[in-house]
Amino acid sequence: MPDRRTLLRHAAAGIAMASVSPRLFAQERAAEALGSLTGDVVPIGKAERADRLARAQRMMQAAGIDALLVEPGASLIYYTGIRWHRSERLTAAVIPASGAPLIVCPFFEKPSIDESLAIPAEVRVWQEDESPYARIADFLAARGLAKGRIGIEETVRYFAVDGLKAALPAATLVKDPVTRAIRMRKTAAEIALMQKAADVTMGAYRWTYPQVKTGMTPADIGALTSAATKQLGGKVEFNLVLLGEAAAYPHGSGKPQAVRAGEVVLMDCGCTVEDYQSDISRTWVHGAAPTPQQRKVWDHVSHGQKIAIEAARLGVPAGSVDDAVRSYYEGQGYGPRYALPGLSHRTGHGIGMEGHEPVNLVHGETTKLDVGMCFSNEPGLYLPGVMGIRMEDCFHMTGKGSQWFSTPPTSIDQPIA
Numbered sequence: 246m247p248d249r250r251t252l253l254r255h256a257a258a259g260i261a262m263a264s265v266s267p268r269l270f271a272q273e274r275a276a277e278a279l280g281s282l283t284g285d286v287v288p289i290g291k292a293e294r295a296d297r298l299a300r301a302q303r304m305m306q307a308a309g310i311d312a313l314l315v316e317p318g319a320s321l322i323y324y325t326g327i328r329w330h331r332s333e334r335l336t337a338a339v340i341p342a343s344g345a346p347l348i349v350c351p352f353f354e355k356p357s358i359d360e361s362l363a364i365p366a367e368v369r370v371w372q373e374d375e376s377p378y379a380r381i382a383d384f385l386a387a388r389g390l391a392k393g394r395i396g397i398e399e400t401v402r403y404f405a406v407d408g409l410k411a412a413l414p415a416a417t418l419v420k421d422p423v424t425r426a427i428r429m430r431k432t433a434a435e436i437a438l439m440q441k442a443a444d445v446t447m448g449a450y451r452w453t454y455p456q457v458k459t460g461m462t463p464a465d466i467g468a469l470t471s472a473a474t475k476q477l478g479g480k481v482e483f484n485l486v487l488l489g490e491a492a493a494y495p496h497g498s499g500k501p502q503a504v505r506a507g508e509v510v511l512m513d514c515g516c517t518v519e520d521y522q523s524d525i526s527r528t529w530v531h532g533a534a535p536t537p538q539q540r541k542v543w544d545h546v547s548h549g550q551k552i553a554i555e556a557a558r559l560g561v562p563a564g565s566v567d568d569a570v571r572s573y574y575e576g577q578g579y580g581p582r583y584a585l586p587g588l589s590h591r592t593g594h595g596i597g598m599e600g601h602e603p604v605n606l607v608h609g610e611t612t613k614l615d616v617g618m619c620f621s622n623e624p625g626l627y628l629p630g631v632m633g634i635r636m637e638d639c640f641h642m643t644g645k646g647s648q649w650f651s652t653p654p655t656s657i658d659q660p661i662a
Contacts, residue, residue: 283478326363479516
C-alpha cells in the first residue's frame with residue numbers, strides 16, 4: 246500500500262491530467278475573484294535564523310556535539326534558508342558548535358545555492374572529480390575537530406554518512422540530538438505562518454464546499470480547491486478527496502469515485518505559506534439529510550476532537566491524548582484500541598515545516614507537551630465497506646494550554662465553519 250504522500254502526489258497528477266468540463270472550468274475561473282490572504286505575511290528573517298543557530302549551538306555544546314551535518318530538506322531551510330533538492334551530488338551544511346556554518350556544494354551549483362542562502366556562512370565548492378567530504382574534513386580539521394563528535398541530522402542519507410566517515414576516520418558520528426528538539430517548539434513567527442496557512446485552507450474550503458455537485462470526481466473537487474488555495478495566496482501541498490465508501494480508508498482507494506446524494510464527502514487538504522503547512526479535514530453528507538448512522542458517527546468524531554483538545558495540557562505525555570480519545574471510543578463500542586471499526590490510526594501528528602513531524606499523539610509516546618509544539622487533532626472513525634468520518638484541525642501549545650489554528654465545525658449540518 247503506498248504511503249500517504251505518494252497517494253497524494255498521484256492524486257495531484259490525476260488532477261492535472263483530468264479533462265475539465267466547461268462547468269468545472271468556469272468554476273475554477275471563478276476562483277480568480279478570490280483575494281490573497283497572505284499579503285501581510287512576514288517571512289522568517291535574519292534575526293530569527295540567527296537565533297535558531299545560536300540555540301542549536303548552545304544545545305550542541307551542552308550535549309558534547311562538535312558539529313552537525315544537514316542535507317537539503319526542511320532542516321536545511323530551517324537553519325540556512327537554502328531551498329535545494331537532493332541528488333547524487335552532495336550539497337550540505339556543516340554547523341559547528343561555535344562560529345559560522347560551512348556550506349558545501351558542487352561548483353556549478355553555487356550561484357543557485359547563493360540565491361536562497363540567508364545566513365552568514367562559508368561556501369566551499371567541489372568539482373566533479375573531487376570529493377565533497379574532503380571539503381568537510383578540511384573545515385573540521387582546521388578547527389581541531391577531526392576527532393570530534395559529529396551529529397548527523399536524522400534524514401541524512403547513508404551514502405553521505407559513509408563518505409564522511411571515510412574522510413574523518415577518527416571522528417565519532419552520532420545521532421543529532423538538537424535539530425528536532427528545536428524545530429519541535431515553534432516560535433511566534435512560525436506560529437503566525439502556520440496560522441496563515443490554516444486561514445488559506447479554510448478559505449479554500451469555504452469557497453469549494455458550495456461548488457461540489459453530484460457526479461464530480463475527486464480530481465474535479467481537488468482542482469477547485471487547488472485553484473482557490475492559489476488565489477488565496479497558499480502553495481498547494483495536497484488535496485485528498487474520498488467519496489462514499491472510500492472514506493472508510495484513511496488514505497484512500499484506487500477505485501473510481503463520484504459524488505452521490507446521501508453519501509459522505511471527506512476532504513483532507515493542506516497548503517504551505519513561507520515553508521509552513523496546514524492540514525485540515527472536513528466530512529459532510531452531500532445532497533441529502535444525514536442518516537441516523539452518519540449523524541451518530543459524525544457526532545462521535547466531533548466529541549473525540551473535543552476530548553483530545555481538552556486532554557492536551559502542558560506537561561502531560563503526548564500519548565495520553567490518544568489514550569483519552571480511545572477510551573471514549575471504546576465506550577461507544579468501537580475498537581478495542583486500533584481495531585476496526587473505530588480509530589485505526591493515531592489521534593494526531595506533529596506539524597510545522599513538514600506535514601508530519603515528531604512527536605505524535607499516539608499511545609506510548611512519553612514526550613511531554615510543551616509551549617510551541619504543534620499537532621493535528623484528527624480522531625476519525627472508519628467503518629470498512631460503509632463510510633469514514635474525519636474532522637481534522639491543528640492546534641499549538643501556549644503558556645495557557647492548547648489553542649486551535651482552525652475552529653472545528655459543531656454540526657454535520659454546517660460542516661464548514
